[in-house]
Amino acid sequence: MRKLIIAALLIVVAYVLIDAFAEFQFGAERQGIKDYFLEHTPTDLQVANSVTAIIVSYRGFDTLGEVTVLFLAATGISTILYRRRSKHTGLNPLRKSPEASLIVKAAVKLLFPMILILGAYVFVHGHLTPGGGFQGGAIIATGFLLLLISYRQFKVEHSVVMWVESLAGIFFVTIGIFGIIYGPNANFLENFLPVGNLNELMSGGVIGLVYVAVGFKVAAELTGVLDTLVNIRETGDNKETKE
Amino acid sequence: METILNYLGYFFVSIGAVFLVLGAFGILRMPDFYTRIQAGTKSSTLGAMSFIFGVGLLEPAWFIKTLVIVVFIAISNPISSHALARGAYKSHHQPYLKDGVDAYKEVENQKEVKL
Numbered sequence: 001m002r003k004l005i006i007a008a009l010l011i012v013v014a015y016v017l018i019d020a021f022a023e024f025q026f027g028a029e030r031q032g033i034k035d036y037f038l039e040h041t042p043t044d045l046q047v048a049n050s051v052t053a054i055i056v057s058y059r060g061f062d063t064l065g066e067v068t069v070l071f072l073a074a075t076g077i078s079t080i081l082y083r084r085r086s087k088h089t090g091l092n093p094l095r096k097s098p099e100a101s102l103i104v105k106a107a108v109k110l111l112f113p114m115i116l117i118l119g120a121y122v123f124v125h126g127h128l129t130p131g132g133g134f135q136g137g138a139i140i141a142t143g144f145l146l147l148l149i150s151y152r153q154f155k156v157e158h159s160v161v162m163w164v165e166s167l168a169g170i171f172f173v174t175i176g177i178f179g180i181i182y183g184p185n186a187n188f189l190e191n192f193l194p195v196g197n198l199n200e201l202m203s204g205g206v207i208g209l210v211y212v213a214v215g216f217k218v219a220a221e222l223t224g225v226l227d228t229l230v231n232i233r234e235t236g237d238n239k240e241t242k243e
Numbered sequence: 244m245e246t247i248l249n250y251l252g253y254f255f256v257s258i259g260a261v262f263l264v265l266g267a268f269g270i271l272r273m274p275d276f277y278t279r280i281q282a283g284t285k286s287s288t289l290g291a292m293s294f295i296f297g298v299g300l301l302e303p304a305w306f307i308k309t310l311v312i313v314v315f316i317a318i319s320n321p322i323s324s325h326a327l328a329r330g331a332y333k334s335h336h337q338p339y340l341k342d343g344v345d346a347y348k349e350v351e352n353q354k355e356v357k358l
Contacts, residue, residue, distance in 0.1 A: 101326070103322060103325055107319070110318060111315075111318060
């Protein structure tokens, strides 16, 4: 009976969706904006990845806002969870789970540099291949997550995270201000460097620099968030607060 | 030379595809978590490795990148499933024991006696 209801509901949903999308032409020309970007990113900016060009160059200010949103989210998580951090040495004394095995520990030593290199590759080649600062930063943070879950004594230095994050943010804004000073139209975050040739690493003007800054910033933020999450006390056991 | 490389590439790609399909069957047919994870890992490690190696032979420009990916899979895939299986055992997920022999438990008990 339940399965019949579920099937009937699915049919209704499918009918509504098909009805809604029947007149919707996928890939149809609507505003002409798609063709503009596809034509102009390889010639104006010499950037192979149009998505990156839109995110960092045409909508660079928007990306600055996105980075700020991420920063606020990381700060919020740290603020909420800070009181629930364990007192002793940052390690979680109530974590009863056994330590990671020798095989995992040995493999992490091997894999961690490879993950860092992959992350750096992704954000340095943001304007050439799919990916970019956000993705590369997330990959680097997964490397640190691997260290956090396999070595219990591993501790993220929050002062280092804070410095990396702040410097990356300042670097991003500084590039934007340089756009006002040196850019041909004197706009914030405008390209002021030579654009180079298509499909070369040193091309695309400021896009590469901005993505390096974004990559470092995202990696630092996510690593800080992961460290905070790993080190909180497990809920339902208020031993530490009663002491 | 190119045709030989092509044939070798298709050979490796088909081996990979066959092993991936066998792994899917293994996940469907095996009785519990531990046997499923070994079926999935063994076949998907070899399957993905030979698949990607075959792609590298078909596109010689990507060969070095595919070699790096193959090495990465060879290290990371078995390790991750080892960690998963060990984590499941340590959190008391009971294995399916047809003959009642739990070799890992015996080893752990011996360790405790020695200590």
